[in-house]
Amino acid sequence: MRTINLIIIVLYFLPIYIWPQNATLSTIDSLNKKAEQHYYYEKDSAYFYFDQVKEIAKEINSDSTLIESLFNTTGVASYHYDLRRISANLNQLDSLIYSTNDFNSDNSNILLYYKGDYHLKLLEYSKSRTAFEKIIKNYNSANAKSETLTSLASAAYSFLGKLYMIEGKYDNAKSLYRKNIRDIEKSENVDLEALTGNYNLLAEVLLKEKKYKEANAYLLKAYAYNKKEKNINSAITNAFHIAENYGHLLQKDSALLFLNDSKKLFINKPIFHPKYHLRKAQIHKNNWEYEIAIIEIDSAIGVIKENFEKQKNTDLEIAYNEKGLLENLLGFHDKALLNFDLALNESLNKIDKDPNTLKLFKNKAATLNLKENEESYQNTISVVSEATTFLNQVKPSFKNSVDKLFLIDNAYPIFESGIEASYNLYKLTKNNSYIDNAFQFAENSKSVLLLEALLSSQATQFASIPNKVLAREAQLKAEITHIEREITISENIENSIEDKLFHLNQELRNLIVDIEKKYPAYYNLKYNSKVLSLAEAQENLAENELLVSYFYGSQNIYTIAATKNKKHIESITTSDKLESDINNLHGLLSNPKSNLDSLSLLSHSLYKILLAPVLSNFTEEKLIIIPDGLLNYIPFESLVSNPEKNTYLIQDKTISYVNSVTLLSQLNGKKQVSTKLLAFAPSFNSTTPSDGTRSQVLGNLPHNRNEVQQILTSFTGKSFINDQATLQNFTAILSDYSVLHLATHAVFDDKNPEYSYLAFTPNTASDDLLFVKDLYNLTLNASLVTLSGCESGIGELKRGEGFLSLARGFFYSGAASITSTLWKINDNSSSDLMGNFYLNLADGKAKDESLREAKLTFLEKNKENGLSHPYWWSGYIIQGNTKPLLSSSKWHWILYCSIVILLLFLGRKRLVQLFK
Known part of the structure; x- marks a missing residue:
């Protein structure tokens, strides 16, 4: 989930109106009413009237009125995704509120809320969490809890729960949602709408944990409420999720019952019909009824083509992709490929670059390899190359741990398909160029691995690059993403919107060019997609160096080795035993009391699998190893190369490591x-x-x-x-x-x-x-x-x-x-x-x-x-x-000895003449 659909538009009503007791009161009131009329529809007009209030506030020297007007314009900016205005307002509010030492009032907590909302829009989850946590801390320490603070605390709990879920901290998220539920349930006037919202949020976390039965316990309550209150869209969504969960639990009858029950609610809502058929298809797929599932998907495709001919519908690419997966299960790989191509055509024709397109590339590449012939392997390489280009385009948009998991699930399998195809082509043709292809895909996977490391770090500050540059970069990306999403779901697109998108993209491109020139380290980290080719890597090697790069895939470990003038590739089939042996070796190595004989036996066994086949083709003494996966935990110098003499690899080779040759x-x-x-x-x-x-x-x-x-x-x-x-x-x-x-x-x-x-x-x-x-x-x-x-x-x-x-x-x-x-x-x-x-x-x-x-x-x-x-x-x-x-001290001795020899043979006078 890329954004959080949890924006609670309450703050417009929260500021306390404290007006000066004079003739300006009616003027301010009039201006605010005019602004209200444009609040959700025309931001510039709303700004115009609220800004007039701000000018009056400055004239009469009323900080409270100024703060209130800034909150109002911040609310408008938040609703319309005007991130630059939000940022400017927050800076001004910071100065105002803290200059009056107003740290604990409702105003300071409203400011924190807007900060949390702002950083949320920028996908800066760490900063957003800090703001919401401060609201809760203020709430818990307050002696008298105002209605405003109580509302803000409840919203903060919900936001924090969502943030924790995004970071994969499910226990923390569940704890917050359950607290919210308890607090709502024990209040005098139970807010059933808020209670239902928290039921849905808690169920969402449980779904992430695949606790389908427990999730349904909360979804059923939410469904009953929404159905009773005629919240039709929410009720339909609840019913769909309930049906999906029953499907995962293989309770087919219950799943179909809820789907059919929901159908009564959307007779006149075409948008839900394809979703209905897709969920029904999934239920049949879970019960291995693949042909019936395909019929349901065809129904979904038919509904979309009939009702959404002039409007993009994201369900269409989902339908094609799901049909392709089903055709694969039935062994019809050519039909599957046709459907994946249709899905890719839909996805790549979107205005925005949707990272989910990587799933389609992944499925197509894996299917091509299933055909096991030279032509299909060639096509796999083309698909993976296209996917790599696409990944490099969307890579700067990845920002958090959810994105990290997405990369693991989708990017790595794409590269594995490419390496598998390259390896098989090399075996079929003995053409060394396919080793180059395999290396290129492996090196791209290392680039993604380093991106993952950045996403894991949750870094928000970077050395030498000014905060204002980072802030504008984040603002531009968020605004572009928001507008692209709006265009995708809009039936009528105004030219002004497309013009704005064009100018934002142009500004971002110019900013990136500026970053490349002034802050190369940051540019390389975030934007530089170039990786070294195998030929370039070989050129950089010394005569006595051997590069050994590993790719740890789900089916095979691929080893690509190269010296200055030679290259080689090996494939090792992965297995539970191999993984267990690597784990056990690490355990034995890291335990000083482990049995040395057992360690040596296992160490040599892994040496024969992981390294001996490569070293049999090379004699170089220096190894540069690029490990991957579990191999990151193994010091290769400890591997026993000769069990009879109990010789360790370090006694034969000098070894160093790196994450990638790039x-x-x-x-x-x-x-x-x-x-x-x-x-x-x-x-x-x-x-x-x-x-x-x-x-x-x-x-x-x-x-x-x-x-x-x-x-x-x-x-x-x-x-x-x-x-x-x-x-x-x-x-x-x-x-x-x-x-x-x-x-x-x-x-x-x-x-x-x-x-x-x-x-x-x-x-x-x-x-x-x-x-x-x-x-x-x-x-x-x-x-x-x-x-x-x-x-x-x-x-x-x-x-x-x-x-x-x-x-x-x-x-x-x-x-x-x-x-x-x-x-x-x-x-x-x-x-x-x-x-x-x-x-x-x-x-x-x-x-x-x-x-x-x-x-x-x-x-x-x-x-x-x-x-x-x-x-x-x-x-x-x-x-x-x-x-x-340091320069070797041996060279100093060599120079000294040379001078001594010259003195002996030439004599002092001739030596002086020689150096004149």
């Missing part, structure tokens, strides 16, 4: 700056949670101070220890340093990636957790960021979302490379590893080589004791730019 190209383009080091070693009370937001207890790190002291023997810089290692100190000076070392907890939360964070010494005077969203507002000049002592909050393995989100935030803020751990490693062994890592860096070695040698040194030192277990050393990985921080 990102790697950007990171490699960063200039290495000075090597001033900033190190933090916070302290934690092991029995006290870090703050009220996160209940997790952070254990103390007794050896992190030693670690920091040790690395400062290799690099010059500054350290903050114990009580000084606060977040406030970190953000104050971090931009002055190029090497950042944080010997602290970095928690990767895959369930709620936005709650992934870095922890600093708790300080009651300020925050102590740096969340993912905060990283986007930092400005780093860091060649290397090391997160040492990380604590995995992963739990059930998913897609590595928390880990990716934290890394993406650091890369955006300016880090060229990140060293971190995949689980909590004992900080004593961390101290040892990190000491050698920085010693190697100071010697001019590359970052990946420095980390590898530190691990090998650790292994050699502990080969006869339990610390040889991979838990102690393999969790550290390096991502991104792996170039040396």
